[in-house]
Structures are given as structure tokens and as C-alpha cells.
Amino acid sequence: MKVKGSVFKYGENIDTDVIIPARFLTTADPELLKIHCMEDLDGEFIKKVRPGDIIVAGKNFGCGSSREHAPVAIKASGISCVIAEDFARIFYRNSINMGLPILECKEAYEGIDNGDEVEVDFEEGLIIDKTKDLVFKAKPFPPFIQNIIDAGGLVEYTKGNR
Amino acid sequence: MGMTMTQKILAYHAGLDNVSEGDLIEAGLDMVLGNDVTAPPAIDILNNMGGKVFDKDKVILVPDHFTPNKDIRSAELSKCMRCFAADNYIKHYYELGDEGHGIEHVIIPDNGLVFPGDAIIGADSHTCTYGAVGAFATGVGSTDLACAMASGKTWFKVPEAVKVVLKGKKNEYVTGKDIILHLIGLIGVDGALYRSIEFTGDGVHDLSMDDRLTICNMAIEAGGKNGIFPVDEVTLAYMDKVNPIRFTSGGYKAFVPDDDAVYSSTVEIDLSEVPLTVALPHLPSNTKRAEDVRDMKIDQVVIGSCTNGRISDIRMAASILKDRKVAHSVRCIIIPGSRKVYRTALEEGLISIFEKAGCVISTPTCGPCLGAHMGVLAGGERCVSTTNRNFVGRMGAKDSEVILSGVPVAASSAILGRVGTPKEVL
Numbered sequence: 001m002k003v004k005g006s007v008f009k010y011g012e013n014i015d016t017d018v019i020i021p022a023r024f025l026t027t028a029d030p031e032l033l034k035i036h037c038m039e040d041l042d043g044e045f046i047k048k049v050r051p052g053d054i055i056v057a058g059k060n061f062g063c064g065s066s067r068e069h070a071p072v073a074i075k076a077s078g079i080s081c082v083i084a085e086d087f088a089r090i091f092y093r094n095s096i097n098m099g100l101p102i103l104e105c106k107e108a109y110e111g112i113d114n115g116d117e118v119e120v121d122f123e124e125g126l127i128i129d130k131t132k133d134l135v136f137k138a139k140p141f142p143p144f145i146q147n148i149i150d151a152g153g154l155v156e157y158t159k160g161n162r
Numbered sequence: 163m164g165m166t167m168t169q170k171i172l173a174y175h176a177g178l179d180n181v182s183e184g185d186l187i188e189a190g191l192d193m194v195l196g197n198d199v200t201a202p203p204a205i206d207i208l209n210n211m212g213g214k215v216f217d218k219d220k221v222i223l224v225p226d227h228f229t230p231n232k233d234i235r236s237a238e239l240s241k242c243m244r245c246f247a248a249d250n251y252i253k254h255y256y257e258l259g260d261e262g263h264g265i266e267h268v269i270i271p272d273n274g275l276v277f278p279g280d281a282i283i284g285a286d287s288h289t290c291t292y293g294a295v296g297a298f299a300t301g302v303g304s305t306d307l308a309c310a311m312a313s314g315k316t317w318f319k320v321p322e323a324v325k326v327v328l329k330g331k332k333n334e335y336v337t338g339k340d341i342i343l344h345l346i347g348l349i350g351v352d353g354a355l356y357r358s359i360e361f362t363g364d365g366v367h368d369l370s371m372d373d374r375l376t377i378c379n380m381a382i383e384a385g386g387k388n389g390i391f392p393v394d395e396v397t398l399a400y401m402d403k404v405n406p407i408r409f410t411s412g413g414y415k416a417f418v419p420d421d422d423a424v425y426s427s428t429v430e431i432d433l434s435e436v437p438l439t440v441a442l443p444h445l446p447s448n449t450k451r452a453e454d455v456r457d458m459k460i461d462q463v464v465i466g467s468c469t470n471g472r473i474s475d476i477r478m479a480a481s482i483l484k485d486r487k488v489a490h491s492v493r494c495i496i497i498p499g500s501r502k503v504y505r506t507a508l509e510e511g512l513i514s515i516f517e518k519a520g521c522v523i524s525t526p527t528c529g530p531c532l533g534a535h536m537g538v539l540a541g542g543e544r545c546v547s548t549t550n551r552n553f554v555g556r557m558g559a560k561d562s563e564v565i566l567s568g569v570p571v572a573a574s575s576a577i578l579g580r581v582g583t584p585k586e587v588l
Contacts, residue, residue, distance in 0.1 A: 013352070026236045027235055063351060090303060090382075144186040154305050158312065
């Protein structure tokens with residue numbers, strides 16, 4: 001699978017409170033959550049994001065609360081992939097469970113700029129910056145995690161193992 | 163190769179003799195937990211899977227985040243959980259006003275539901291609180307909760323650990339909160355990412371169970387998978403108090419790390435050198451000595467939450483606010499963490515002390531901590547809070563500010579109208 005889009009670049013320690021503020025957690029409806037995605041950090045995000053676009057960020061992306069609403073809101077906004085130096089562990093699990101593609105790549109964070117056109121090849125684990133003509137290699141998932149992704153998320157994986 | 167305390171608990175629950183860092187294991191769970199924000203999506207997933215609860219006695223459901231419900235949507239969330247609990251005969255569902263109700267991480271240890279050696283997951287990031295009693299406890303999302311409610315199991319990647327050696331004795335008015343803020347200031351908000359934080363050293367024995375609960379509560383704020391304390395005489399006395407039946411029956415297991423356990427890093431903290439500490443906006447790692455930021459004026463003080471809503475916290479707040487007045491420019495909100503804490507505070511005359519000091523007293527709720535209700539901040543306002551996060555917009559407007567502190571600093575600040583310490587008011 002390949003995805004392609006423009007990059008929204010953010011810094012380090014992007015927490016779940018700015019991804020989707022708790023005041024909006026009275027619903028789990030993706031269509032209602034996405035309206036407020038990144039609202040307190042970047043009010044322009046939801047106006048500008050197009051299907052396929054990509055978030056690139058620094059270390060510890062998704063730190064804070066366990067709210068699954070965070071990857072749900074990002075996915076519903078049209079974001080096709082989040083690339084970060086690394087992820088907070090609950091966000092990492094939630095993204096895999098929700099089917100939001102995430103990749104760890106420090107070099108991509110350092111090399112890619114806001115607004116760059118980027119293509120991601122998940123099979124090869126390649127992140128290609130078309131604007132700068134640069135290629136980065138993402139850290140592959142452990143096989144066990146890949147099995148959950150291949151099963152279509154944890155729900156399907158659990159069904160298959162019962 | 164030796165195992166850490168966490169690794170031993172995980173191995174035990176996976177039915178393995180040995181595990182190593184990076185191993186992927188499936189572990190049986192003693193308890194699974196959800197709240198009014200995270201359980202409803204999990205219930206939807208469970209219903210869609212056609213799944214049933216694996217054990218009605220091992221699921222804990224607590225309405226605490228948006229309760230007493232602030233609007234119709236949040237009332238629907240609580241109703242979803244309430245109906246599910248009734249339909250499935252969930253033993254540990256705590257309704258508002260029930261004897262055991264309160265903020266989840268205050269009541270679960272206090273109701274005797276977690277013991278040394280247990281493995282618990284909760285769809286709330288502060289589930290790591292229960293490491294205080296020598297259990298393995300960590301936060302997950304709603305899908306993991308749904309699958310664990312169905313199977314009684316979940317997968318873990320075995321973590322390595324940061325070893326934190328505590329030495330000496332803390333100074334007066336220094337609490338568990340100062341110790342954990344100090345640690346997060348040292349190692350950063352990702353200083354223990356994917357790892358356990360294992361506390362050890364002679365200084366441990368000087369810490370009350372409430373101090374330990376506060377410290378483990380904020381392990382997540384250093385990125386930790388879990389925080390954990392060794393089981394000692396303080397733990398055993400606590401277990402005997404909260405659940406004498408299970409304690410007497412010996413239905414628990416105290417794990418000790420191997421002498422040759424490998425740690426990714428070691429941090430030493432001399433408790434006598436830990437100052438009264440605050441974390442300035444907008445990261446829990448942005449720590450300063452409270453006395454170095456005394457010029458910061460404030461609009462609100464919140465004393466409560468899963469971090470600092472226990473009876474010792476409320477008693478401490480009352481000891482400072484007794485016969486004093488909250489500054490005219492400050493709203494001081496006191497939130498006992500559970501019905502039991504509230505009642506004890508009432509019986510000991512503490513509620514009256516707060517009322518006379520000009521505080522408002524709330525029913526147990528997470529409310530303001532996450533900017534949900536009961537103390538949301540307007541733009542430009544600043545709050546000293548005993549809660550656990552000070553991210554942008556956490557307690558309200560995106561240009562509001564939260565300064566994290568322990569109870570003594572928060573109560574003193576309420577009197578002073580700015581960040582301050584007990585020695586300025588006592």
C-alpha cells in the first residue's frame with residue numbers, strides 16, 4: 001500500500017490533549033471528533049487537511065491520555081499516516097488497533113519540512129520526500145504487531161484467536 | 163539473565179519461567195477497568211464482536227470523568243455504561259453515591275481490588291497508579307479494553323526498566339508529588355518511554371502508601387509503561403486495612419527483582435534534597451523550585467484528582483487552610499477523591515475548615531483536571547493544581563495555564579494569590 005500527501009509538521013511531545021481536547025470526548029463519533037482535531041495547537045489544520053495528507057512530528061507523539069479518540073480523530077480528518085521520531089506507548093497501541101498507519105523515523109522528522117509532498121510505501125517501509133527528492137527508511141514493525149495490522153486490527157485478530 | 167520486578171510479574175501471568183526485554187507475551191489479567199469516557203466505545207466494540215465479559219467479577223467500571231454528568235451527551239455515556247453493567251451483572255460498577263464510589267484510581271486501591279503481583283489494565287492512562295502496591299498496572303485504549311473484557315488477556319511487549327533509587331528522608335511538606343515531579347524534571351516526559359520505572363532504596367520505607375500512589379500515578383507522565391514499588395511493611399499494612407479477607411488468605415504474590423536484573427538506566431534521588439516542586443506550563447517536566455517562581459499570580463487552585471485526592475491530601479490542605487482565608491482573587495476548589503474521603507473529611511471537620519476559608523467543595527470527579535467541568539479556565543487564567551497534566555488547553559482555554567504542584571504548595575498558593583510555600587503562610 002502506498003499513500004501520498006502534503007505534510008503537516010509539528011514538534012516534540014504532541015499530546016493527546018491537543019490532538020483532541022478532552023472537552024470534546026462526550027462523543028466517540030469520528031465525524032464529530034475530527035472537527036476539533038489539533039484545534040488547540042493549529043487552528044488551520046482541519047481547514048487545510050486533504051485526504052492522504054501526512055503528519056510528521058518529533059519524539060513522544062501522542063503522549064498523555066489513553067483516549068483512543070486521538071488516533072480516531074486523526075484518521076477521520078483524512079490523515080493517511082503519522083511519521084514521528086517515536087510514539088507514546090498507549091497511542092502506539094491505539095493507532096494499530098484503530099488502523100491508523102504510523103511509522104517511526106527520526107531522519108524523516110529531521111529531513112522533511114512542513115508542506116513537502118511525501119509518499120509512503122508501507123511494504124518497503126520507505127518514506128519518499130518528493131519535494132526534496134529524499135528517501136528515508138522507517139523502522140519496521142515487530143512481526144507480532146504486523147500480524148495485528150494484517151488481521152485488520154485487534155478486534156479481528158482477537159476474533160481469529162478465540 | 164535476571165528479571166526486574168515487572169518482568170517477573172509478567173512472566174508469572176504469562177505462565178512462563180522467564181521473559182526478557184522485547185519479548186511479546188500474552189498475559190492473563192486480574193482486573194480490567196474502564197470509565198465513562200473510555201468504556202462506552204469498548205462496549206460498542208464488544209457488542210459488535212458478539213463478545214461476552216470473561217468474568218463479571220473482574221471488570222471495574224467507574225463513572226468519574228464527566229460526572230455528575232455535565233450535559234446530555236455525557237449523560238448518554240454514563241447511561242451506556244450503567245446499562246451494560248446491569249445487563250452483565252458487573253460486580254464492581256460504582257454508581258454515584260455508592261459506598262465505594264469516587265475517582266477510579268482513588269477507589270480501586272482503597273476498595274482493596276488490587277494486590278501485590280496482580281496484573282491490571284485500564285482504559286485510562288493513570289491506571290499505572292496501582293504499581294504502588296507492587297502490582298503491574300498499565301493504561302490502554304478502548305479497543306484493548308474491549309478485547310480484554312472478552313478474553314481476560316492482553317498482549318504486552320516486555321519492557322526494560324529505569325531503576326530509581328530513593329535515599330534518605332524527605333523534608334517537611336515535601337510529598338510524593340514533589341518526588342515524582344522532581345524525577346520527571348530529571349528524566350523528561352519521555353525519559354521512561356516504553357519502560358517500567360522501578361523504585362527501590364532505603365528511602366522507599368519513608369514513603370506512605372498515599373505518597374507511593376501519587377508517585378506511580380504520574381509514571382505515565384515520564385512516558386512509563388508502569389511504575390512499581392517493592393512490597394514492604396507499609397504495603398502489607400495497607401493491604402490488611404483495605405481487604406483483610408484477601409490479605410489473610412494470602413491470595414497475592416510479592417515479587418522481588420533479581421539481584422542481576424538489568425536496567426536501562428539508574429537514577430538516584432536523595433529525598434532530603436527534593437525541594438517543594440512545581441511544573442510550569444506546558445509540560446510536567448518543566449519543573450522549578452516553588453520558591454523560585456513566587457511572582458506568578460494565580461486565578462484558581464484545584465486540590466484533588468486521582469493524583470492528590472486522597473484523605474492525607476485533604477488533611478494536609480485543611481492543616482494549611484485552617485483559620486486562614488483564600489485570597490480574594492482566587493477560586494479554590496477542593497475535590498475529595500471518593501465518597502469515603504469526603505465522609506472522613508466531613509467527620510473530621512475538614513469540610514468546615516475549607517468552607518470557612520472560602521473554598522468551594524466539590525463532589526468526587528475528574529472534572530477540572532481534564533478541562534471537562536467543575537473548574538474550567540478562561541483565556542489567560544492561571545491555576546495551581548494538584549492534578550497531573552499541564553498541557554496546552556488541558557484545563558480550559560488554549561491560552562490558560564496550569565502549574566502542577568503538591569497539596570502544600572497548592573493550599574499555600576490559594577492563600578497567597580500567587581505561587582507560594584507553607585513557610586510563607588504558617
